[in-house]
Amino acid sequence: MKIKNLIDYYSQELGGYSSYALTEVEEIFLSALGLEQRSALYLNDFQDIPFEVLDSAIEKRKQGYPLQYLTGRVNFFGFDFITKxxxxxxxxxxxxxxxxxxxxxxxxxxxxxxxxxxxxxxxxxxxxxxxxxxxxxxxxxxxxxxxxxxxxxxxxxxxxxxxxxxxxxxxxxxxxxxxxxxxxxxxxxxxxxxxxxxxxxxxxxxxxxxxxxxxxxxxxxxxxxxxxxxxxxxxxxxxxxxxxxxxxxxxxxxxxxxxxxxxxxxxxxxxxxxx
Structure with a gap:
């Protein structure tokens, strides 16, 4: 399944709560699907979409839960770090x-x-x-x-x-x-x-x-x-x-x-x- 339409849908859902809705939704998708590069979201077909994980993450983000706690990661000075x-x-x-x-x-x-x-x-x-x-x-x-x-x-x-x-x-x-x-x-x-x-x-x-x-x-x-x-x-x-x-x-x-x-x-x- 191509997920561009899903990303667009969730971005609209989050749009009223964040000025960076598209970027944040992409980060959430990357984390949920275990991917590193944004391009992978748009170039690959996905058979199993973790809808429950995505729905929960988007809902938490709408309630003000920090994005980095949702994705569990952050890049700093070129190095990757776990966030909790x-x-x-x-x-x-x-x-x-x-x-x-x-x-x-x-x-x-x-x-x-x-x-x-x-x-x-x-x-x-x-x-x-x-x-x-x-x-x-x-x-x-x-x-x-x-x-x-x-x-x-x-x-x-x-x-x-x-x-x-x-x-x-x-x-x-x-x-x-x-x-x-x-x-x-x-x-x-x-x-x-x-x-x-x-x-x-x-x-x-x-x-x-x-x-x-x-x-x-x-x-x-x-x-x-x-x-x-x-x-x-x-x-x-x-x-x-x-x-x-x-x-x-x-x-x-x-x-x-x-x-x-x-x-x-x-x-x-x-x-x-x-x-």
Whole structure:
């Protein structure tokens, strides 16, 4: 059976709920049929269509269930990752952080790196794949996230190169010595903005979204505690909300050189502090 008509039908069903209905329906079909390339949807005949799976997925998406939880996968920086409910969904914006680290440290061998709040493991896994002989410890307060990150490291062939540890922020890491880099995509949404978030974002774990009443409290605490783990000349590199830029400048300009890296929209998205 050619399924173009089915895709068109489901796209119309989802059209009132998503601005990217066709793309999302294609992703759902790819996942349900076990395919990788969109072209395969239109070039092949299919005998067994999993209508119950498709109907259920489309209905959940209409109710605001995140697409990445429905498909169970996401591509980030050219690598494939598993996604699961209960763990923060990787965003394309975070690729800027990985790109910055790789472009600035690719010539350095044997970097010792800690990632705080690893989530699905995307940052640590990408850095392991792209930096020579780096040693990475990746932490998260969620045991569910640690399990998924471990599975993603196994999927990408680097499970033995990353030490995953369940823990909160950095206090428990002092026994691991000092690090060249601390990297993180911390929670930085203000609690006061919760009501403005889309339905699908609200279904992600709140501890991975909200950084405090103003949004920047978690990051301030992370930088203050994390700076005690950084070697002289080392750096803390985190994703930020540019609305918090002045807070970080006021708090840390006296103890570190601060650089802000803009994303494709011209927004300050990554902050690098060199100590």
């Amino acid at each position: 409910e209960g763990v923060f969904i990787p965003r394309p914006e975070t690729e800027l952080l990985v790109e910055y680290v790789v472009s600035n440290f690719k010539a350095v061998r044997g970097l010792k790196i800690v990632e705080v709040g690893t989530g699905s493991g995307i940052i640590s896994i990408c850095l392991t794949k792209l930096l020579a002989d780096c040693k990475i410890i990746a932490t998260d307060i969620s045991i569910q996230a640690i399990g998924l990150a471990s599975a993603n490291a196994l999927l990408n062939g680097c499970r033995d190169e990353i030490l995953f540890i369940k823990g909160d922020k950095t206090e428990f890491l002092h026994r691991e010595g000092y690090f060249d880099l601390l990297v993180s995509n911390p929670p930085y949404i203000a609690l006061s903005e919760k009501h403005r978030l889309p339905k699908d974002v609200k279904k992600e774990p709140h501890q991975a979204l909200f950084g405090g009443s103003c949004g920047y409290e978690f990051s301030l605490d992370l930088i203050r505690s994390g700076s005690k783990l950084i070697k002289p000349g080392g750096s803390i590199i985190i994703e930020i909300d540019q609305k918090h830029k002045s807070v970080y400048e006021k708090s840390f300009s006296g103890i570190a050189r601060i650089d802000f890296i803009k994303d494709i929209h011209g927004l300050d998205r990554v902050m690098a502090l060199k100590f």
